[in-house]
Every structure is written in structure tokens, then in C-alpha cells.
Amino acid sequence: MLKLFYSPGACSLASHVALEEAGADYEALAVDLKAGEQNRPEYRAVNPKGRVPALVTERGALTESPVILGYIAQTHPEAKLAPNDDSFAFGDMQAFNLFLATNVHVAYGHAFRPERYAKGEAGIAAVKAKVPEALDEHFAQIEERFADGRPFVHGDAYTVSDPYLMVFARWLDRPGMGDISRYPKLRAHRERIEARDATRKVLAAEGLS
Numbered sequence: 001m002l003k004l005f006y007s008p009g010a011c012s013l014a015s016h017v018a019l020e021e022a023g024a025d026y027e028a029l030a031v032d033l034k035a036g037e038q039n040r041p042e043y044r045a046v047n048p049k050g051r052v053p054a055l056v057t058e059r060g061a062l063t064e065s066p067v068i069l070g071y072i073a074q075t076h077p078e079a080k081l082a083p084n085d086d087s088f089a090f091g092d093m094q095a096f097n098l099f100l101a102t103n104v105h106v107a108y109g110h111a112f113r114p115e116r117y118a119k120g121e122a123g124i125a126a127v128k129a130k131v132p133e134a135l136d137e138h139f140a141q142i143e144e145r146f147a148d149g150r151p152f153v154h155g156d157a158y159t160v161s162d163p164y165l166m167v168f169a170r171w172l173d174r175p176g177m178g179d180i181s182r183y184p185k186l187r188a189h190r191e192r193i194e195a196r197d198a199t200r201k202v203l204a205a206e207g208l209s
């Protein structure tokens with residue numbers, strides 16, 4: 001059985017939803033980030049980077065959200081969570097997921113963990129001050145994708161990019177991050193994904209509904 005280490009509402013929510021959409025045989029194990037459980041030796045033995053998500057498979061642990069999402073999609077082809085038979089389309093999906101991981105997530109990281117990017121009060125304040133501008137640049141680009149009326153990130157078919165984007169759209173609700181009403185298509189997409197049975201089940205399981 002797969003084991004997902006997650007924290008409620010964290011980026012691991014995307015992997016949790018993907019497992020549910022896939023109908024996977026899995027167990028979800030909460031890691032209390034506020035209590036620092038990610039830094040305890042037991043968890044570092046699973047993921048030496050001390051971050052969630054981590055997905056423990058029969059061959060060992062996988063980390064990094066885009067990798068875990070791709071793995072879930074490829075190992076559950078019947079769920080059609082990715083264009084598994086089309087290498088270009090699969091690469092295009094991964095490019096989007098990596099954009100979320102390395103640009104959108106990192107922009108939020110400057111707000112949530114500014115001490116990782118600057119020293120001293122003034123430096124930290126400067127790092128945080130830039131966040132809404134960086135997020136706006138990224139979300140404006142994402143909003144453009146939906147200009148053709150597509151329901152999902154990659155067109156008519158749901159993929160693992162959809163719950164991943166939903167997570168970062170939800171984080172816009174946190175104070176000082178931005179205003180989702182500036183991106184009406186992103187907001188509609190978020191509501192569409194939140195309304196799916198698998199998402200609702202996982203939000204409830206994480207205590208977020």
C-alpha cells in the first residue's frame with residue numbers, strides 16, 4: 001500500500017487529491033509542520049529534505065510534488081490523470097507542474113519562510129514585500145491559459161495539474177497574498193476542482209472543508 005506523508009492544506013494536498021482521483025490503495029499520514037515533525041529523525045529517514053509530500057512506494061520514497069503527481073498518473077493509467085501515451089503532452093503537463101513548483105510555490109515561500117531568503121528585519125521585510133508582485137505575474141500568465149474557455153489546465157481533460165493549481169489558488173486566501181477576484185478564470189477553475197468528489201473527500205479528510 002502507498003503511504004502519503006502530508007500536512008493539511010500544504011502542497012501535499014495535490015498529491016492527496018491525485019491519489020483519491022486515481023482510486024489508489026493508500027494511507028495518508030499527517031506530519032505536523034508547526035510542531036516541527038518534518039525535522040524529526042523518523043521523518044528525515046523518509047525524506048531527508050524534511051518536507052511534505054513524500055510518497056512511500058514498494059520501491060522506496062518519492063519526493064517533489066511534480067514527480068509524485070506524475071508517478072500517481074503513470075501507475076494508475078485507468079484513471080486517466082495524465083496523457084500517459086503522448087510523450088509531448090506528458091512533458092507539457094510536467095512543464096506546467098514544474099512552473100508551479102519552482103515559480104509559484106517558491107514565490108509563496110518568500111512570504112511563508114522569508115528567513116530562508118534574507119537576513120535581518122529589513123531584508124526579510126523586503127523579501128516579503130515583493131511577494132504579491134511575483135504572484136501577480138505568475139497568476140496573470142495562468143489566467144491567460146483559460147482565455148479559450150478550457151475547463152482544465154491542459155484543455156478538456158482533467159490531469160494532475162488541476163489539483164496542483166487548485167492548491168496554490170487556495171493559498172491566495174491567506175492574508176497579504178493577493179486577491180483571487182483579480183483572476184476570475186482561475187477562481188472558476190478552483191471552484192470546479194474543489195467541487196469534485198475526490199477533492200471534497202480529501203478536503204474533509206484534511207479538516208479543510
Ligand SMILES: N[C@@H](CCC(=O)N[C@@H](CS)C(=O)NCC(=O)O)C(=O)O
Nearest residue numbers: 010011033050051052053064065101
Ligand atoms: N519542492 C517540494 C517542496 C515541498 C515543500 O516545501 N513542502 C512544504 C509544505 S507546502 C514543507 O514541507 N514545508 C516544511 C518546511 O519548510 O519546514 C515539492 O514541490 O514537493
